Amino acid sequence: MNLYYFSGTGNSIAIVRELQKHLKDAEPLPIARHLGDDEVRDDSEVIGFITPTYYMDIPNIVRDFTKKLSIKKNTFIFAVIHYGVTPGRAFHSLNELLSEKGAELNAGFGIALPDNSIALKTPIRKQPEMHESMPRTIEEVSSIILEKRSVPLPGSSSQLLGVNGKIGSFVLRKIFGTERKRVTSDCTRCGICERVCPVNNITVHDDNVSFGDNCVNCFACIHWCPERAIRYGILKVNNKSHYTNPAVCSTDIMAQK
Numbered sequence: 262m263n264l265y266y267f268s269g270t271g272n273s274i275a276i277v278r279e280l281q282k283h284l285k286d287a288e289p290l291p292i293a294r295h296l297g298d299d300e301v302r303d304d305s306e307v308i309g310f311i312t313p314t315y316y317m318d319i320p321n322i323v324r325d326f327t328k329k330l331s332i333k334k335n336t337f338i339f340a341v342i343h344y345g346v347t348p349g350r351a352f353h354s355l356n357e358l359l360s361e362k363g364a365e366l367n368a369g370f371g372i373a374l375p376d377n378s379i380a381l382k383t384p385i386r387k388q389p390e391m392h393e394s395m396p397r398t399i400e401e402v403s404s405i406i407l408e409k410r411s412v413p414l415p416g417s418s419s420q421l422l423g424v425n426g427k428i429g430s431f432v433l434r435k436i437f438g439t440e441r442k443r444v445t446s447d448c449t450r451c452g453i454c455e456r457v458c459p460v461n462n463i464t465v466h467d468d469n470v471s472f473g474d475n476c477v478n479c480f481a482c483i484h485w486c487p488e489r490a491i492r493y494g495i496l497k498v499n500n501k502s503h504y505t506n507p508a509v510c511s512t513d514i515m516a517q518k
């Protein structure tokens with residue numbers, strides 16, 4: 262059983278670890294490691310996707326990976342998609358991509374976990390409850406996967422949500438300016454942002470930090486910077502803005518690539 266995952270702040274990794282406790286043959290495979298591949302062949306009987314929701318949809322990096330994935334017939338496919346508020350049409354988007362290959366998303370499980378988008382951050386007081394309930398949910402999810410039971414996909418398949426997601430993406434990237442990244446004078450050039458970036462979009466130089474133009478919006482750099490020195494456009498940050506899953510460390514994020 263292969264578990265394909267992507268994570269910026271660790272929620273996917275925490276879920277993968279819980280799944281591994283119950284699904285003994287589960288092998289975690291980071292999606293970021295397949296960036297340069299033209300095709301990914303998978304012959305397993307069961308495949309899982311573990312991914313955050315971005316802009317009420319699956320992240321583009323997960324979309325591009327799914328397009329490259331070659332799956333054998335009758336594979337049981339499930340997804341655990343997590344989100345701060347709503348998965349929007351993420352499950353249905355993934356199912357559409359799979360159906361283009363003659364496959365199907367057989368079961369979908371949504372989990373609410375702290376929102377790392379800063380603009381809609383989950384209050385700190387609500388986070389412990391989310392973290393504590395996740396393992397119980399994953400235990401139930403695992404028993405369904407072991408039985409290969411089909412489960413209706415959560416969220417909506419509405420194309421309108423796709424449009425809303427695109428507007429949300431535009432607003433966050435262009436108006437809030439998450440594409441315009443910079444570092445403050447607090448930066449110590451420690452190199453952590455360069456190492457956590459799953460797509461090698463950051464270079465730390467002796468005298469500055471530069472950002473390229475292939476950002477996948479995972480927000481890893483801003484959250485894992487130990488000096489809180491990264492800023493995205495006009496997105497407001499304060500000492501309560503930052504979030505990383507408490508069971509995950511920066512080296513786990515670095516190990517994705």
Ligand SMILES: Cc1cc2nc3c(=O)[nH]c(=O)nc-3n(C[C@H](O)[C@H](O)[C@H](O)COP(=O)(O)O)c2cc1C
Pocket residue numbers: 267268269270271272273274312313314315316317318343344345346347348349374375376377378478479480506
């Ligand atoms: C760019 C961006 C867009 C997001 N869009 C949504 C969204 O549309 N709906 C939602 O509920 N959460 C949204 N989130 C929150 C994440 O889905 C959520 O925090 C997720 O658990 C983070 O996973 P990770 O820790 O594995 O990176 C967004 C986060 C980011 C960074």
Ligand code: SF4
Pocket residue numbers: 444447448449450451452453454455465470485486487488489490491
């Ligand atoms: S992680 Fe923060 S302090 Fe370290 S190099 Fe990057 S911006 Fe500078």
Ligand code: SF4
Pocket residue numbers: 269457458459460461462463472475476477478479480481482483
């Ligand atoms: S630049 Fe920052 S937000 Fe963009 S992909 Fe890299 S770590 Fe993620």
